[in-house]
Each structure stands twice: as C-alpha cells, then as structure tokens.
Amino acid sequence: MSFVTSTRRQFIGTVAALLTLAALPAFAEYNPKLLRIGYQKSAATLVLLKGNGALEKRLTPLGIEVKWVEFAAGPQLLEGLNVGSIDFGYVGETPPIVAQAAGANFVYVGYELPAPSAEAILVPKDSPIKTIADLRGKKIALNKGSNVHYLLVKALEKGGLKYSDVTVNYLTPADARAAFERGAIDAWVIWDPFTSAAEKQTGARVLTNAVGIANNHQFFLAEREFATKRPDVTKVLFDEVSTQGAWVAKNIKEAAAQLSPIQGLPTDVLEQSLGRYPQGVHPLDDKVLDAQQKIADTFAELKLIPAPIKVKDATLAAKR
Secondary structure, three states: OOOOOOOHHHHHHHHHHHHHHHOOOOOOOOOOOEEEEEEEOOOHHHHHHHHHOHHHHHHHHHOOEEEEEEEOOHHHHHHHHHOOOOOEEEEEOOHHHHHHHOOOOEEEEEEEOOOHHHEEEEEOOOOOOOOHHHHOOOEEEEOOOOOHHHHHHHHHHHOOOOHHHOEEEEOOHHHHHHHHHOOOOOEEEEEOOHHHHHHHHHOOEEEEEOOOOOOOOEEEEEEHHHHHHOHHHHHHHHHHHHHHHHHHHHOHHHHHHHHHHHHOOOHHHHHHHHOOOOOOOEOOOHHHHHHHHHHHHHHHHOOOOOOOOOHHHHOOOOOO
C-alpha cells in the first residue's frame, strides 16, 4: 500500500476542514441528563473505568446516563467534541491546539502530570541513525495533529535541525507501524502503548523520548455549556478517574491483564506502557496553560495552524 508524503500545506488543509466543521450545527444539543465521554482505546484508565461501571453507579442516583464513544485518535475526538456528539474527552497536548485554531468550542477542565517517557522517536533496530542530527533528509511518520507532532518539532530543534530538514509522512498508528516494519520510513514518532509494542515486538530502538524535550501532558476537555452547567458531574467523573488511576498505579500487572484482550496487546507490553504514565487528574493552573501556549506559539510560527491563538480563551474563566 502506497502512502503520500504530507507537507505543511496538507496539514493546513486538514485545519481548513476542521474550520468548515466548526461552522456546522451540533449533532446533539446539550442534555443535562446525559454524559457522553469520548475516549481512545489506548486510554487505559478510562477503558477500565468504562468496564467496571463505577461511574454509572455514582451518576445513576443523580439521574445521569453515561454513554461512552470510542475514537481512533485525539484529532477525531476533538471533532466529535466540536460538533456536539460528546461532552467530555481525553487527549494529548497537541490536538486541542489544532482544534482551538479551527474554532472548536471546548474548554480545558483538567490534566494529568507530564509523561515524557510515554512518547518517542523510534528507528529500526538495525538503523544507521544514531542521533537526531542523523534525521536530516529522512522520512518520518507521525499521526497528524497528535501530541507527538510537538515532540518532533522540539527534538529536531534540539538536534540542530529545522522542521523543513525532514520529510513528514502523516500516517495513523496502524499504517505507520506497517510502513516502519517494511522500511518505507526511516523513523516513527509515536506514543504508548504503540511505542512499547514496537520496542518489544520489532526490536525498535528509541532514538529519543520526550524527557527534557516536551511535557506530553494529557488533558480532559469538555463542551463549554456542559462544563458550565454541570460542575457536579465533572467532579464525580474526576473522583472516579482518580480512584481508578490510583488502583492502576498500585496494580499494574492486574490492570495489564484486564486491558490485554481489549487493546489486543500482550500483558508485558501493557505493563511497560502503564508504567510510563502518571495517574490522576489535576485542576488547571497557569503553569500547564503556559506550557500549552508555548506549543500554540510554536505551531503558529511554523504555520502548522492558520493563526496565533490564546490557550486561556479555552477555559471557563474566559468570557464568551
């Protein structure tokens, strides 16, 4: 299967599509009796919370029904949040930047501590590439608009390269894994559990992870009206996420065993992956929002978003 080398122009085309989407009416209006949670299969804590029904037990007495909606990746989840098909979502640090630039109406409501070891630039085990500087002129795959996009930008900068010094191929994790294995790309920028799976199953070598380069925060986002009108539901959700996260941190082997049939990955892969993510939800603060602003400013400078944005406009404190 062939794939097309993507350029900045193609990335802007995606943002333009999101802008068009932002102008569309929501598929569903705000419903005070329904909590729709967008999640990705790789989001371990939410997957386990969905499976054990603890959140439903807390919200049923309040007359709240919970609906879980799965998405392939963060950018698609943000589209769902923007058009009103979900109320809450959980994504990495870059998708909100792209979505806000496209006019999406969401707010940041919480975050997880940084997980810089949970994303990396991988090269094949026998690759001659030894340093970031060796990536000059190489083909690098990543998921368009995902958290690892910022990692690549900053890693290249640290290695003395410009973004234009490499050829970026925008591929989904599944397509990138296939391209990586057959040698169609020179490097792959990806997050866990895909990183751990590639390391253990193909012998992939970590050229660098995000330690000392990028934070790799994970964020909880909400549709603005829901977040404004139902802070009680947000609190219950965060309570249960924190409880589940604390359990995962203390029971990694058992958590991996439960996740294995759901995520289709061996337990040893999942144990390594889970160990790279801190657990728990934290309220927003200026420090984490300032870090997001740096990403937004970087993307605006590189023309990866159509115009500069103010991240704090996507908070409940901002006037609408």
